[in-house]
Amino acid sequence: MNILIIVLMAMLTENFVLSKFLGICPFLGVSRRISTALGMSMAVLFVMLVASLLTYAIHIHILLPLDVSYLQTIVFILVIASTVQLTEMAIQKLSPGLYDALGIFLPLITTNCAVLGIAVLNVDRGYHLLEVLFFALGAAAGFGLALLLFAGLRETMETADIPKSFQGAAIALVTAGILSLAFMGFSGLAPTS
Amino acid sequence: MSALTFAGGIHPAYHKDRTSGLAVQAIPAPQEVIIPLSQHIGAPAKACVEPGAAVKVGQMIAESGGFVSAPVHSSVSGTMKAIEPRPGPMGVPVLCAIIENDGTDAAEDTAGTADWKTASVADLRQKIQSCGVVGMGGATFPTHVKLSPPPNKPIDTVILNGAECEPFLTADHRIMLEHTAAMVEGLQIITRILDAKHAVVGIEVNKPDALDAVRSACASTDIRVVPLQIKYPQGGEKQLISAVLRREVPSGGLPMDVGVVVQNAGTARAVQQAVTAGRPLYERILTVTGSAVPEPGNFLVRIGTPVATLLTHCGVSADRMGRLILGGPMMGFAQRHADVPVTKGTSGILAFLETESAILPPMACIRCGRCVRACPMRLVPSQIAACCDHRLFSHARAADAMDCMECGSCAHECPSRIPLVQKIRLVKAEILAARRKTA
Amino acid sequence: MTSMLIAISVLCGIGLAMALLLAVGKRAFAVEVDPRFEQLMDVIPGANCGGCGLPGCSGYASALLAGTAAPDACPPGGAELTMEIGRILGMEVTVREPEVALVRCAGGNSESPIRARYDGIDDCRAAHALAGGFKSCTHGCLGLGSCIAACTFNAIERTANGLVRIDPERCTGCRNCIAACPRHIIAMVPKKEVVHVLCINPDKAKDVKAVCTVGCTGCKICGKQSPRMVFDGALARVSTDANDPLDPSVALSCPQGSIYDAREYRLSDWLSSADTRKHFEERAAAWKEAEKARKAGARKEKPPKKDDDQPASSQQEVTP
Numbered sequence: 001m002n003i004l005i006i007v008l009m010a011m012l013t014e015n016f017v018l019s020k021f022l023g024i025c026p027f028l029g030v031s032r033r034i035s036t037a038l039g040m041s042m043a044v045l046f047v048m049l050v051a052s053l054l055t056y057a058i059h060i061h062i063l064l065p066l067d068v069s070y071l072q073t074i075v076f077i078l079v080i081a082s083t084v085q086l087t088e089m090a091i092q093k094l095s096p097g098l099y100d101a102l103g104i105f106l107p108l109i110t111t112n113c114a115v116l117g118i119a120v121l122n123v124d125r126g127y128h129l130l131e132v133l134f135f136a137l138g139a140a141a142g143f144g145l146a147l148l149l150f151a152g153l154r155e156t157m158e159t160a161d162i163p164k165s166f167q168g169a170a171i172a173l174v175t176a177g178i179l180s181l182a183f184m185g186f187s188g189l190a191p192t193s
Numbered sequence: 194m195s196a197l198t199f200a201g202g203i204h205p206a207y208h209k210d211r212t213s214g215l216a217v218q219a220i221p222a223p224q225e226v227i228i229p230l231s232q233h234i235g236a237p238a239k240a241c242v243e244p245g246a247a248v249k250v251g252q253m254i255a256e257s258g259g260f261v262s263a264p265v266h267s268s269v270s271g272t273m274k275a276i277e278p279r280p281g282p283m284g285v286p287v288l289c290a291i292i293e294n295d296g297t298d299a300a301e302d303t304a305g306t307a308d309w310k311t312a313s314v315a316d317l318r319q320k321i322q323s324c325g326v327v328g329m330g331g332a333t334f335p336t337h338v339k340l341s342p343p344p345n346k347p348i349d350t351v352i353l354n355g356a357e358c359e360p361f362l363t364a365d366h367r368i369m370l371e372h373t374a375a376m377v378e379g380l381q382i383i384t385r386i387l388d389a390k391h392a393v394v395g396i397e398v399n400k401p402d403a404l405d406a407v408r409s410a411c412a413s414t415d416i417r418v419v420p421l422q423i424k425y426p427q428g429g430e431k432q433l434i435s436a437v438l439r440r441e442v443p444s445g446g447l448p449m450d451v452g453v454v455v456q457n458a459g460t461a462r463a464v465q466q467a468v469t470a471g472r473p474l475y476e477r478i479l480t481v482t483g484s485a486v487p488e489p490g491n492f493l494v495r496i497g498t499p500v501a502t503l504l505t506h507c508g509v510s511a512d513r514m515g516r517l518i519l520g521g522p523m524m525g526f527a528q529r530h531a532d533v534p535v536t537k538g539t540s541g542i543l544a545f546l547e548t549e550s551a552i553l554p555p556m557a558c559i560r561c562g563r564c565v566r567a568c569p570m571r572l573v574p575s576q577i578a579a580c581c582d583h584r585l586f587s588h589a590r591a592a593d594a595m596d597c598m599e600c601g602s603c604a605h606e607c608p609s610r611i612p613l614v615q616k617i618r619l620v621k622a623e624i625l626a627a628r629r630k631t632a
Numbered sequence: 633m634t635s636m637l638i639a640i641s642v643l644c645g646i647g648l649a650m651a652l653l654l655a656v657g658k659r660a661f662a663v664e665v666d667p668r669f670e671q672l673m674d675v676i677p678g679a680n681c682g683g684c685g686l687p688g689c690s691g692y693a694s695a696l697l698a699g700t701a702a703p704d705a706c707p708p709g710g711a712e713l714t715m716e717i718g719r720i721l722g723m724e725v726t727v728r729e730p731e732v733a734l735v736r737c738a739g740g741n742s743e744s745p746i747r748a749r750y751d752g753i754d755d756c757r758a759a760h761a762l763a764g765g766f767k768s769c770t771h772g773c774l775g776l777g778s779c780i781a782a783c784t785f786n787a788i789e790r791t792a793n794g795l796v797r798i799d800p801e802r803c804t805g806c807r808n809c810i811a812a813c814p815r816h817i818i819a820m821v822p823k824k825e826v827v828h829v830l831c832i833n834p835d836k837a838k839d840v841k842a843v844c845t846v847g848c849t850g851c852k853i854c855g856k857q858s859p860r861m862v863f864d865g866a867l868a869r870v871s872t873d874a875n876d877p878l879d880p881s882v883a884l885s886c887p888q889g890s891i892y893d894a895r896e897y898r899l900s901d902w903l904s905s906a907d908t909r910k911h912f913e914e915r916a917a918a919w920k921e922a923e924k925a926r927k928a929g930a931r932k933e934k935p936p937k938k939d940d941d942q943p944a945s946s947q948q949e950v951t952p
Contacts, residue, residue, distance in 0.1 A: 082650035159579035284763020
C-alpha cells in the first residue's frame with residue numbers, strides 16, 4: 001500500500017516537472033515531437049533508476065558508515081554525471097537512431113536536477129531499497145507523462161495561429177504553466193501526513 | 194415506422210416549395226446543341242461521326258473510350274457541324290460535338306428488351322452500357338460499371354436514392370411522382386442484374402406525396418420504402434447506407450464493400466428506358482430555380498441544350514444574375530457564364546441575385562466545433578483546414594482528410610465563414626500529389 | 633583532522649572509481665566519428681532549407697562524407713561554401729555559377745485581365761485547380777503567393793499588379809518556390825544574366841495576344857539579335873550555355889515587351905510601373921529607328937556585299 005502511494009505521489013501530486021519544477025530543461029527542449037519525447041522519457045527512466053540505486057548504495061555503504069553524509073550533493077553529482085556519460089556512450093554505440101533523436105539532450109541529463117533531486121529525496125526521506133526503486137519508477141513515469149502530454153500539445157499547436165510575439169518558447173512556457181496548474185489539481189490525492 | 198437518418202449532417206434552408214409542385218415540362222429542342230464527349234467519370238468517349246454527317250435523335254455520336262466510360266448520343270436530328278473544344282461545366286474547355294437541329298426529330302430505330310425478367314444479365318448490362326446510362330445524381334459514374342461488382346463482393350441490397358437532400362432541387366421528386374412505375378421497374382431491373390436479395394427506396398419525409406406514390410407502386414412487390422429524416426447530406430451514398438441499413442462503409446472503401454449498390458431515382462428511370470425501350474440517355478429532367486429565376490420549374494431537357502437557352506425560357510435576365518450554379522447549391526459548380534451545355538449530370542440550374550451571392554471575408558476559427566458536429570464522415574474539418582494553412586499535409590492525412598466527400602456541411606455551419614471545403618480539397622490534392630510522387 | 637582526511641579520501645576514491653569506469657566505457661563503446669563532420673557542420677549555413685534535396689543540414693554533411701552529395705549542392709552556401717567543403721574534404725571542387733529563381737511572368741492584372749471572379753482561398757494551387765485559374769492567361773502568374781509561403785528566406789513579395797517577384801539578392805537558390813508553383817512559372821537563372829524572357833505561354837501568337845499584352849508570341853525577332861535566344865516552339869528563352877551575360881539591347885528588339893533588361897530596370901518597376909513601361913517603349917522605338925537607319929545606311933554604302941553579309945530574307949523580317 002505504501003509503495004502504491006509512493007508511486008502515485010511521485011507520478012502525480014509530486015510530479016517532478018509540473019509540481020517540483022525539476023528537469024525543465026529537457027521538458028522544454030525535447031518536447032517538439034511525441035517520438036523524441038518518448039525516447040527522452042525512456043532515457044530518463046533508465047538514468048533515474050540507475051542513479052537512485054547507485055546513490056542509495058553509496059549513501060548506505062560509504063557515506064553513512066564514514067559519517068560524511070554532508071558530502072551527499074557533491075558525491076551524488078559526481079556519480080550521476082559519470083553514469084549518464086556512460087549511458088550516452090552506450091546509446092551511441094548500441095542505438096544510433098535513438099542517439100540521433102536525443103542528440104545534445106543526453107548530456108543535458110548529465111547534470112539534470114530531476115535526477116539529482118530524486119537521489120537527494122531518496123536519502124532525505126529515508127526510503128528503503130524497495131521504496132527507492134518505486135519512487136524512481138514513479139518519478140520517471142511522471143516525467144514521461146508530463147513530457148508526452150506537453151509534446152502532444154506542442155504538436156497540436158503547430159496548426160494553431162499564434163500571435164507573432166508569442167510564437168516559439170513563449171507559448172510553450174504559457175502552455176507548460178497551464179499544464180502545471182492542471183497538475184496542481186492532483187494535490188488533493190496526497191495522503192494527510 | 195419512424196424516419197431514419199445518419200450521424201452528423203445539417204439542416205440548410207431547402208427552398209424546394211417553389212418548384213416541388215410544378216409538373217415536368219418538356220422544353221423544345223434548341224436550334225443547336227453542344228454535346229460534350231466527356232459527360233462521365235472515366236475515359237472520354239471517342240467521336241465516331243464525322244463533321245458534316247447527318248445524325249438522328251438517339252444516334253451514337255461517340256463510342257465509349259474504355260470500360261469505365263460511356264457512349265454519347267445525339268439529342269436532336271440534324272447535321273453534325275463540328276467537333277471542337279467549348280467551355281464545359283467544370284470551367285475548362287472540353288471537346289464537344291456541335292449539332293444543328295433540323296427540327297424533324299427523326300429518331301434512330303431502337304429495340305428494347307420487353308421481357309427483361311428472362312433476358313440474360315449480360316444482355317441487360319450491355320443494353321445499359323450502349324445507351325450511355327450514367328449516375329444522374331451529379332457524380333456521373335457509368336452505371337454499367339456500378340452494376341458489375343467483382344465476384345468476391347456479392348451485393349445483397351440495392352438502395353434507390355430518393356432523398357434529394359440538396360436544397361432547391363426537385364427533379365428527383367418529380368420523377369418519383371410522375372414516373373413512379375418506370376422508376377420502380379428500373380429498380381427491379383437493377384436488382385435482377387445484381388442478383389440482390391433486397392431492394393429499398395429511401396425518400397426524405399419532406400416529399401410525402403412521393404412517399405405515397407412510391408409506396409403504392411411498390412405495394413405488390415417486395416421493395417421496401419423507407420422514410421428518411423430531412424437532413425443534408427442524406428443522399429450521400431455512405432450516409433444513405435448508414436441510415437437505411439446501419440452499415441458503415443470502411444474508410445477509403447466503396448458501398449460494394451458492405452454489399453450495397455446505391456442508385457439515383459433518375460438513373461433507375463434511365464435504366465428502365467434503356468432496357469425496355471432501348472432508348473439512349475439523351476435527355477434528362479432537371480430543376481431551374483433560384484432567386485433570379487422569375488418562372489422556375491422542372492423541365493425535360495435535351496442533353497447539350499445551352500444553359501443560356503433554359504435561363505431565357507425561365508425569364509432570367511443576365512444582368513440581374515449574380516451567380517449561376519450547375520447542380521445543387523451545396524456541391525454544384527459555380528459558372529463563369531451561361532454558355533455551357535446541360536450534361537447528363539446536370540441535376541439543376543440555379544441562378545441567384547447578386548445580393549444573395551455575396552461572399553463575406555472569413556474570420557478566425559473560434560473552436561466552436563460546429564463543423565465537427567456537422568461532418569457526416571465524422572472528421573474534424575477545422576483541424577484539416579488548419580493543416581492546410583500550415584502546410585502540414587502529413588498531419589492532414591493522419592486526420593483522414595481523404596475520407597472527405599466535400600459535401601460542404603462544415604463550411605455551411607461555420608460561423609466564421611471559413612472556406613473549409615476549399616482548404617480540405619487543396620489538402621486532398623496535395624496528398625494525392627505526394628502519393629503519386631512516391632508511387 | 634581525521635574527518636577531513638576521510639572526506640577527501642572518500643571523494644577522491646569515488647572520483648577515481650568513476651574515472652576508471654568512464655575510461656573503460658570509452659573503450660568498450662567506442663564509436664568512430666569522423667571529425668570532419670563537425671567541421672562541415674560549422675561551415676554549412678544551418679538553415680535546414682532542403683535546397684540540397686537532403687533532410688536538413690546534418691543530412692547534407694553526412695552525405696558529403698559518404699560521397700553521395702556534391703560539394704556544390706548547397707544553394708544558400710554558394711561558392712564560398714563549396715570552397716570550404718573542398719578544403720575540409722581535401723578534394724578538387726569546381727565552383728558552380730550562382731543561380732537565382734525567377735518568376736517568368738510579367739502579365740499582371742493590367743496586362744492579362746482577370747476573366748472570372750475568384751472567391752476562393754489565397755492559394756495559387758487552389759485557384760489553378762479550379763478551372764485553370766481566374767486569369768485570362770492560363771499559364772501566367774496568379775499572384776496569390778504559394779511561393780511566398782514556401783520561401784524560407786523572405787525573398788518573394790507580391791507586387792501591386794497582382795504578380796509576385798523574387799528579390800535576386802535575397803534568393804539563395806534553394807528551389808522551394810519552384811516546387812510550390814502549380815504553373816511551373818519559376819525557374820533558376822544564372823544570377824549574372826541580365827536579360828530574361830518573362831513569359832512561359834507556349835501557345836500560338838494569336839492565342840497569346842488574346843490573353844496578354846506582354847506575352848511572348850514566338851516571333852523570333854530577338855533570335856536575329858543574338859544566337860543565344862533559342863525557341864521552344866513559339867516561346868523564346870535565353871540559353872544558359874554562354875559565360876557572359878547577354879547584350880541587353882535584345883530586350884529592345886522585342887515588339888511585345890516580354891523581354892526584361894535587368895541592367896536597366898528594377899524588376900518591381902518593370903512588373904508594376906507604367907512609367908517604366910513607357911520609358912522602355914520610348915527606348916525601344918528609338919532603338920528601332922537607329923537600327924533602321926543603320927541598315928538603310930549599310931544597304932546604301934555597300935549594296936553588292938549585302939547578300940554576303942547577311943541573308944536578305946532575315947533583314948526583311950527584322951525591319952518589317
